Amino acid sequence: MKIINQLILGDNLEILKKLESESIDLIYLDPPFFSNRNYEVIWGDAGEVRSFQDRWSGGMDHYIAWLKERVEQMHRILKPTGSIFLHCDWHANAYIRVEILDKIFGMNNFVNEIIWKRTTTHNDAKQGAKHFGRVNDTIFFYSKETKKYKYYSQFERYTSEYIAASYNKQDPDGRRFKASDLSAAKPGGDTSYDFHGTKPPKGRYWAYSKENMEQFEREGSIYYSDSGKPYLKHYLDEMPGNSVDDLWFNCVYKNKGERIGYPTQKPEALLERILKCASKEGDVVLDPFCGGGTTIAVADKLNRQWIGIDQSVQAVKVTEFRLNQQQDLFSKPFILQLHKYDYDTLRFKNAFEFEAWIVQQYGGTSNSKQRNDFGLDGKTTNNTPIQVKRSDNIGRNVIDNFLSAVQRSDKKLFEKNIAEGKPIGYIIAFTFGKGAIQEVARLKNHENIIIQLVTVEEIVPIAKKPTLTVEVQPLSTDKKGIHEIHFIATGNSPAGVEFFSWDFDYKEPAFKAEILLDKKGEQTWKFKPGQHSIAVKVIDNDGLENIEVIKLKVNGNVERN
Ligand SMILES: C[S@@+](CC[C@H](N)C(=O)[O-])C[C@H]1O[C@@H](n2cnc3c(N)ncnc32)[C@H](O)[C@@H]1O
Structure with a gap:
């Protein structure tokens, strides 16, 4: 999608x-x-x-x-x-x-x-x-x-003044309507007829044919004034309103x-x-x-x-x-x-999603087969294999396995890359351990085999999310046991803290903030007796966030669990 x-x-x-x-x-x-x-x-x-x-x-x-x-x-x-x-x-x-x-x-x-x-x-x-x-x-x-x-x-509702002045009549069931004149200045066919004992006013004609007038009558759309003069009803609830x-x-x-x-x-x-x-x-x-x-x-x-x-x-x-x-x-x-990606979110993302995403960010194509891919996750534009490890401190065994998978997957390309002095493949990970780095150096120096180690941070900017602590200070209880509580949130981030958001009735996982934008990080809120879940978010200047969920039991006193 x-x-x-x-x-x-x-x-x-x-x-x-x-x-x-x-x-x-x-x-x-x-x-x-x-x-x-x-x-x-x-x-x-x-x-x-x-x-x-x-x-x-x-x-x-x-x-x-x-x-x-x-x-x-x-x-x-x-x-x-x-x-x-x-x-x-x-x-x-x-x-x-x-x-x-x-x-x-x-x-x-x-x-x-x-x-x-x-x-x-x-x-x-x-x-x-x-x-x-x-x-x-x-x-x-x-x-x-x-x-x-x-x-x-677009239409907008009539004002109450206009409704009172124009839609000033009602059916017995209370439906409001406006009554409009049924006579016209110009004749149009046989329009001087007698309608239920009434002729059009002097010098004027009925605006509709007799058949149409009878139809209005059957539909209940005709209103008779005290003098018996017929008018056409226009119901308020059928009107779209004034055109904007x-x-x-x-x-x-x-x-x-x-x-x-x-x-x-x-x-x-x-x-x-x-x-x-x-x-x-x-x-x-x-x-x-x-x-x-x-x-x-x-x-x-x-x-x-x-x-x-x-x-x-x-x-x-x-x-x-x-x-x-x-x-x-x-x-x-x-x-x-945002401009930066949160390390934790990437590190603990679904493995397949992460592999496909980071390969694309690197300019390659991800391996959609997932099976029989020799453990390879994608390739560069010239088909050189890419492997992704969604972890830190990659060890020497990953290099050994990768080397043999690359050889098995396309021996010709492997040999061609060596002959041309190009990398035979790329491994992407968060960090690489000493063993892996030494083995890559040995392969290059002694066997002319280049394996390129690429950290996620070299591909996309990453940062750690801000830290957050929240202090709870119970203030007072009223006669009904409603407790007023003061909260102080403290955030920390190398990028600088921007603001806090508060959800005082948190139902995991949906964060629906009552206070969206709090630059100070202090709030006072009232709670009925019972269990309460409060979520606070801190947002830093990279837009990265952290959340703290506070569980409180209010019952005369306040317990944080
Ligand atoms: C008048 S406010 C918009 C208010 C919005 N209509 C609302 O109802 O909330 C203008 C916004 O433009 C943003 N802005 C200013 N220069 C910008 C730029 N070059 N690129 C993107 N956003 C910009 C500001 O950060 C600010 O949030």
Whole structure:
């Protein structure tokens, strides 16, 4: 199965360049705004700060050039039926439209300039600002090809004021409806007939034929006013609502719980509308500035495939945990691509999976047969054998066995490689013992046989995960036996600790954090009497993580077991 769903750490320019042309259905991007202000730095980790300096250093021209080369890539990877939604604000929206979108996508591919009301209030006025409160953002919607792009109309619910004023009548069962006039200004055939004792008003005609009117009558769709005049009923529950226009006022956070706690997080309702109007199930959605993963979380819920990119480790890991919160056993898997691999995860991975993966990373082809392969796990592009040992401290016996397997598997190639002074094979392992190293040296010096020993670290960057300890400090119990407990998590990593996440009702193995982003590592939580399982994660600057599970028994006092 090809896994499209991917969360990638890195500068989006580099990653976009590697994506296939015309492979994406919908792109939403919410790049950092143009302002030389500290509030633009959300996560504060090395990746984000680098990007902040990178785009800001030369003013508006520099910012536009920085964004433009990225949007050029986005245009390339969009399918002809695809579209892009670029989220920005007053700082640079005019420049972005003229200098980037019109130039790359073309003016004729402009679809909408959406005004999203981001907040209802703005405090600047109270502080004496000499301008109206700036409460909106702009979202530019461009298609790749005018005639081909996907668009599915969206509707929003009528306001309660509108319902009260227009859908002001009810059937005996309480069904609300609106009554519309059944007469028309122009005659259309025999439309002056007497309908149940009523003629059309003077100078007007019935809008429908008598047959149709009778049909409405049979269906119970006609409402008679006190004077006996017939009207057609339009039921509220059959109406889709108002079709959405380009002023978006209602896309707000559903509840307090939706907010993760950083300033530029967008509401899921906003992304839901964008994804529903320009993509369908199974389509591939890309967010190259995914931040805390709003687009990705919504795409996953709406059964779209997705790719999320961010340069900040914190952003990528928060997105991962956010996905974990909402996923279950039936959810589609996703790949998390960091800069470094965790030694323990690789070391204890399924052996076949590891062999195939590391051979590929080395540029070879893995041996899919698994049997009768003389213990060889793959080959290089010129068919020279590769063997993988998913362990440390490889001994001399591995070299002996490998040598004989290589000879038996293809004697001609073995002799040819010796004659040409090339390696007869490669052994990949985490580390090699002294015996193996000495034997390889002896073979080379005395028998002209070269066996290349390759460590996993030479192929992929690896690091050890951070360490973690958690201290539990019971605080107080109330009358109902509810205990308040303070936790202090301490992490350690040569790469530097970034943040902690907490799941106070941990059900192994699913980590569904209540607190996603805790930079300090301290939490206070209340527990009812009973057994509790709490999981804490520490995340370092490489994005590597460790988990500690705490089992507590709360019963007047607190026992940690
Ligand atoms: C405004 S935030 C996105 C917020 C997101 N829409 C949400 O709802 O959470 C912009 C993000 O772009 C990221 N970013 C900045 N420069 C980047 C780059 N060159 N490559 C990838 N991500 C970048 C930042 O780390 C930040 O998370």
